Amino acid sequence: MPLPVCYLNGEYQPLQQARVSPLDRAFLFADAVYEVLPVYAGRPFRLRQHLDRLHHSLAAIAIRPPLTHEQWAQVCAGLVQRNGGGDMYLYIQVTRGAEFGRNHAWPDNLAPTMFAYASPLALLPGEILENGVAAITAQDTRWARRDIKSTSLLANVLLKKQAVSTGAFEAILLQQGMLTEGSSTTVHVIQGGEIHTPPNSHDILPGTTRSVVEELAAAIGMPVRSVAVSEAQLRSAQEIWLGFSTRGVLPVTRLDGKPVGSGKPGPQFQRIHAAFLSYIDDLKSTPAL
Ligand SMILES: Cc1ncc(COP(=O)(O)O)c(C=O)c1O
Numbered sequence: 001m002p003l004p005v006c007y008l009n010g011e012y013q014p015l016q017q018a019r020v021s022p023l024d025r026a027f028l029f030a031d032a033v034y035e036v037l038p039v040y041a042g043r044p045f046r047l048r049q050h051l052d053r054l055h056h057s058l059a060a061i062a063i064r065p066p067l068t069h070e071q072w073a074q075v076c077a078g079l080v081q082r083n084g085g086g087d088m089y090l091y092i093q094v095t096r097g098a099e100f101g102r103n104h105a106w107p108d109n110l111a112p113t114m115f116a117y118a119s120p121l122a123l124l125p126g127e128i129l130e131n132g133v134a135a136i137t138a139q140d141t142r143w144a145r146r147d148i149k150s151t152s153l154l155a156n157v158l159l160k161k162q163a164v165s166t167g168a169f170e171a172i173l174l175q176q177g178m179l180t181e182g183s184s185t186t187v188h189v190i191q192g193g194e195i196h197t198p199p200n201s202h203d204i205l206p207g208t209t210r211s212v213v214e215e216l217a218a219a220i221g222m223p224v225r226s227v228a229v230s231e232a233q234l235r236s237a238q239e240i241w242l243g244f245s246t247r248g249v250l251p252v253t254r255l256d257g258k259p260v261g262s263g264k265p266g267p268q269f270q271r272i273h274a275a276f277l278s279y280i281d282d283l284k285s286t287p288a289l
Contacts, residue, residue, distance in 0.1 A: 003083035006117035007075050012082055015117050024113055026095035028102050030152035032113075033057035034093040036245050037076075037208070038121055040280050042085040044076045044288045045245075049208045051289075053149060054092065056206075060148045063096055066112045073289045079118050087121040089246050093151065124247060129273070132253030132265045133169035135240070137231070138162060140173035140180045140203075147202050159183040170242055172234065172255070175203065179229040182242055186210040187229075188249075190239035190268050195224040209243035216275040222268065239266035248276050 006015040025031035034057075037050040044050075051069045058065050067075065076090055097110035142155040159171040160183040170182045179198055181187050186207035189196045195217055200206045217224040234240070238261045240252040249272055251265035265273075 001120070003088060003118040003120065005079065005082040006115065007079055008115050009113060012078060018115070018117075020095075020113055020115070021098040023098040023100065023102070024095055025097060025099075025106065025110075026093070026113065026151060029104070030150065030154075031061070031106070032093055032095035032151040033061060033063075033149050034091065034151050035149060036089060036091050038087070038089045038245050039076075039080055039118075040087055040121075041284045042080050043284060043286075044073070044080070044090065045280065045283070046208045046212065047073060047076065047288045049211060050092075050245075053206065053208065054094070056147070057149045058094060060145065061096075061150070063094060063112055066094060066114055069289060075114075075116055076288070079116055083118045088118045089121045090116060090118050092116040095151075121246065124250070124273075128250065129265065132251035132260075133242075134167060134254040134257075135170045135172045135182070135242070135252045136163050136166055136168045136256055137174055137234070138171040140175040142173075145202055146180070146204055147200070147206060149205060156183045168254075169250070170252070172240075172252075174231055174234075177231050179231070179234050180204050181207075182244075185242035185244040185250075187234075188213060188241040188243060189229050189234055189237045190241070190266065191233060191237055193223065193238075193268070195222060195241075195268075196227050196229050196233070197224075198229055199226040207243055209245055209248060212276065212279070213241075213243055213249060213272060216272060216279060220271060220275050222271065237261070239268055241269060241272070249273055 006018050008018045035050045035054045038045045093115045095113040097112050163171040173180045181204040240260050242250045251269040
């Protein structure tokens, strides 16, 4: 259940009363981009990286950023404060706006719609830390610009539903026999004690959690490499982790019904998870931006 107060075009208001036009291009064309970021102890986590990626997505679809990083930071702070502080995650969406009509080629004078709201953020349940989650593999049926965090998520939605309907948490996606990412997560594959993740490109979203994993791994002496991962390497991995903002790092312990490694969250996962928790703790009283 979301938290009660949202932000819409400069105003804070009850989420249940917020309204946008059905002519908004997000409704008609999914002509919009978004971000999701966690807030720990009232402090937005990796805010700069999320806002940089938002601006990358906006530039890629030719929308001028409606707010600066400092203004977005104020919007986030306003939402956190009005929703009671503590741990939560924020969803931010910018659409191209509404015109009186529907034209694929948009007029250039539209005012972007800005929307943000908050949801509660729970710690990783003990059950997941103990047993991990299941994933399935599926062909990556998405478009060719997955580096843009677009609300055009129909393929992701169908793939996630396919996973969930078989009792799995995530669909890990393959393209011509190579790993891309999960339907809503970055996939890390542990092989020979090294963390392998496919290089950032148009084929995957540049994950903010991935960059945290890279920094923490370097700090605790775990080798990490941006490298192509084949289906065979995925299937023979010692460990597989999913990285995403609302959960940090999650261990995959079953892939297509078969155990990954020992079938339990592995020793490398335990190390990165501990490093992640202490990193969040260290940041608590530092500025968000
Ligand atoms: C397709 C996809 N890949 C990767 C990620 C992970 O990105 P981040 O770690 O920035 O949440 C997400 C997050 O929602 C995603 O939707």
